[in-house]
Amino acid sequence: MTKVLVIAEVEAGKVKKTTLSAITLARQAGSSFSILAIGGAGTGAAAAELTGYGAEAVLVTEDASLENYVAEQYAPTVIAAAQGFDLVVATASSFGKDLIPRVAAALDASYAGDVAGAAREGDKLVFKRPIFAGNAFGYVTLGTPVQTATARQSEFEPAEPSGGSSPVSAFAKVAPGAAASRVEFVSLDAVKSERPELTDASVIVSGGRALKEKFFEVLEPLADTLGAAIGASRAACDAGYAPGDFQVGQTGKIVAPKLYFAIGISGAIQHIAGMKSSKTIVAINKDPDAPIFQLADYGLVADLFTAVPELVSALKAHRG
Amino acid sequence: MKILVAIKRVADPDNANKVKPTADKVDTTGLEWKPNPFDEYALETALRLTENGKNNKVRQGEVVVVTIGNKDTETQLRSALATGADRAIRVEAEDTDLDGRLVAAALKSVVDAEKPDLVLLGKQVVDGDSNSVGQMLAQLLDYPMATFAATIQEEADGRLLVGREVDGGVLSLRLTTPAIITVDLRVVAPTSVYSKHTDAGFKYSDGVRFAALPAIMKAKKKPLDVKALADLAPGKTNGSSYFRFEAPPARAAGVKVPDVATLVNKLATEAKAL
Numbered sequence: 272m273t274k275v276l277v278i279a280e281v282e283a284g285k286v287k288k289t290t291l292s293a294i295t296l297a298r299q300a301g302s303s304f305s306i307l308a309i310g311g312a313g314t315g316a317a318a319a320e321l322t323g324y325g326a327e328a329v330l331v332t333e334d335a336s337l338e339n340y341v342a343e344q345y346a347p348t349v350i351a352a353a354q355g356f357d358l359v360v361a362t363a364s365s366f367g368k369d370l371i372p373r374v375a376a377a378l379d380a381s382y383a384g385d386v387a388g389a390a391r392e393g394d395k396l397v398f399k400r401p402i403f404a405g406n407a408f409g410y411v412t413l414g415t416p417v418q419t420a421t422a423r424q425s426e427f428e429p430a431e432p433s434g435g436s437s438p439v440s441a442f443a444k445v446a447p448g449a450a451a452s453r454v455e456f457v458s459l460d461a462v463k464s465e466r467p468e469l470t471d472a473s474v475i476v477s478g479g480r481a482l483k484e485k486f487f488e489v490l491e492p493l494a495d496t497l498g499a500a501i502g503a504s505r506a507a508c509d510a511g512y513a514p515g516d517f518q519v520g521q522t523g524k525i526v527a528p529k530l531y532f533a534i535g536i537s538g539a540i541q542h543i544a545g546m547k548s549s550k551t552i553v554a555i556n557k558d559p560d561a562p563i564f565q566l567a568d569y570g571l572v573a574d575l576f577t578a579v580p581e582l583v584s585a586l587k588a589h590r591g
Numbered sequence: 592m593k594i595l596v597a598i599k600r601v602a603d604p605d606n607a608n609k610v611k612p613t614a615d616k617v618d619t620t621g622l623e624w625k626p627n628p629f630d631e632y633a634l635e636t637a638l639r640l641t642e643n644g645k646n647n648k649v650r651q652g653e654v655v656v657v658t659i660g661n662k663d664t665e666t667q668l669r670s671a672l673a674t675g676a677d678r679a680i681r682v683e684a685e686d687t688d689l690d691g692r693l694v695a696a697a698l699k700s701v702v703d704a705e706k707p708d709l710v711l712l713g714k715q716v717v718d719g720d721s722n723s724v725g726q727m728l729a730q731l732l733d734y735p736m737a738t739f740a741a742t743i744q745e746e747a748d749g750r751l752l753v754g755r756e757v758d759g760g761v762l763s764l765r766l767t768t769p770a771i772i773t774v775d776l777r778v779v780a781p782t783s784v785y786s787k788h789t790d791a792g793f794k795y796s797d798g799v800r801f802a803a804l805p806a807i808m809k810a811k812k813k814p815l816d817v818k819a820l821a822d823l824a825p826g827k828t829n830g831s832s833y834f835r836f837e838a839p840p841a842r843a844a845g846v847k848v849p850d851v852a853t854l855v856n857k858l859a860t861e862a863k864a865l
């Protein structure tokens with residue numbers, strides 16, 4: 272018997288799609304699960320859409336002080352809600368990675384982060400985790416009475432509704448501890464975009480250091496044509512050509528779209544770790560020996576500044 | 592400001608593709624031990640926060656580095672001392688066999704004894720990729736935390752304005768010390784970290800600083816204390832155990848295409864990706 276508590280990710284009164292990957296993990300790992308939706312105004316209304324996934328209960332904590340995510344405000348309530356559960360999970364977004372280990376410490380629970388799989392082996396719950404930049408998988412059991420984990424979004428398909436209607440009940444906010452009085456939310460500078468989210472896109476166009484100041488000028492027409500999200504290598508982010516949260520890789524976002532373009536990206540281990548599960552990989556690089564070509568299904572040795580515009584025209588012609 | 596920096600060694604991350612997973616272990620033979628890159632960034636951050644960038648020979652505060660590891664990990668501590676840390680602490684344990692829960696418990700005892708204003712950690716170790724120790728430590732201490740920090744500015748009253756890299760943008764928090772910060776990649780960019788002694792507008796050189804030769808000699812004389820894990824985390828043992836390993840599935844070799852037209856054709860007909 273493993274009772275799982277899923278922590279939903281709620282932002283500005285909307286349940287983020289990331290939540291559905293954590294539900295998939297809960298279904299695989301647990302005998303039953305409940306969901307806690309915690310956030311500011313609109314959380315209760317948003318939680319209604321979580322009632323069709325087969326959860327025993329949907330708990331809602333809605334409080335004006337939870338409008339913006341701050342771990343010290345959220346954790347005490349999550350910790351209280353976790354009582355009686357064997358496993359607490361969220362998706363390994365920046366939210367889940369920040370919150371769940373903090374909750375784990377309060378529950379004296381071990382934590383399996385960014386897991387790629389969860390299964391029962393005999394009476395044990397086993398998590399599969401990528402380690403060494405994805406060059407090995409480790410299978411781990413957590414020996415503590417309560418366990419915690421976050422799900423790698425690219426490895427857990429978003430859950431489909433299963434019908435039924437889980438009962439919804441309010442879960443009162445727990446007053447935060449001393450830590451909360453020493454942290455103040457200042458701002459969230461969100462990069463607004465009409466494009467799909469990187470971790471959710473079926474096509475991604477990523478650019479590297481080679482793009483320079485022309486990063487968006489070159490990549491946007493291609494992304495527009497394909498309805499793609501835009502990603503970047505660390506070098507492109509560090510140089511300021513692309514915002515930091517565009518970074519794909521071991522220490523950035525882990526993605527696995529149907530189609531991934533690596534443009535002017537050499538293919539360092541850390542980049543590959545974040546995109547090698549993509550279904551089809553295309554690389555455009557002027558260096559025929561670039562390591563990215565060892566991974567790419569289709570490699571084009573060319574100057575990207577001419578090849579990408581050509582590709583845009585060819586794709587448009589193909590679409591007719 | 593007194594800062595504690597947590598440092599771990601990792602098997603050379605730039606050669607991680609040379610590890611050989613077999614059923615019962617991951618063989619790292621031939622890979623050199625390196626400091627976890629994020630921990631090097633944490634040390635650089637600590638040095639920037641305890642100096643005037645223009646006159647960085649004088650420390651305005653104290654930087655203590657700590658690792659939980661075996662005798663060999665003193666190499667990484669000595670190199671941190673050579674780079675500018677004042678003192679080091681090693682907690683004796685086999686560092687290849689530790690989980691975040693145990694590390695955080697041990698670090699909590701070190702913090703209780705040392706009482707730093709700030710604890711800096713890497714956001715993750717790049718071999719285990721757990722990304723958990725800082726968060727756990729913050730909870731155990733009931734301290735505020737800012738994970739994945741890309742910018743830190745010490746304000747006149749000593750509070751810390753931290754820009755965190757999160758999905759979708761940058762989230763800023765203001766922390767009152769004592770506090771925990773875990774650092775992300777871009778914290779070592781030229782204008783990411785300012786102590787209150789450093790003029791806004793001052794530009795650091797990109798990345799981390801390196802130890803000068805005389806500093807390496809001097810570091811041999813800096814204090815390095817050794818403590819026992821059992822004293823710091825009494826009764827705690829490793830919660831998680833890895834019992835099986837495997838290599839990731841190999842990808843079939845791809846092809847080079849001669850031109851854009853062939854690429855589009857193959858994407859459409861062969862890969863059915865368009």
Ligand SMILES: Cc1cc2nc3c(=O)[nH]c(=O)nc-3n(C[C@H](O)[C@H](O)[C@H](O)COP(=O)(O)OP(=O)(O)OC[C@H]3O[C@@H](n4cnc5c(N)ncnc54)[C@H](O)[C@@H]3O)c2cc1C
Binds near residue numbers: 478519628
């Ligand atoms: C702790 C740590 C974590 C890291 N995490 C990540 C991560 O998560 N993600 C990540 O991406 N990296 C990460 N890195 C960095 C990684 O090691 C590489 O440095 C980085 O991926 C290189 O980016 P790049 O391929 O854009 O640049 P480069 O390696 O400089 O490659 C540029 C490529 O562009 C090609 N090129 C140049 N001009 C043209 C042209 N006109 N047309 C076509 N091709 C051209 C060149 O041939 C070259 O192959 C990390 C590093 C460390 C130390």
Ligand SMILES: Nc1ncnc2c1ncn2[C@@H]1O[C@H](COP(=O)(O)O)[C@@H](O)[C@H]1O
Binds near residue numbers: 722
């Ligand atoms: N054995 C250790 N000794 C000292 N610090 C550690 C150790 N393990 C982890 N840390 C610190 O915790 C951070 C996050 O590690 P992890 O949660 O294991 O990914 C690292 O970047 C270090 O700063």
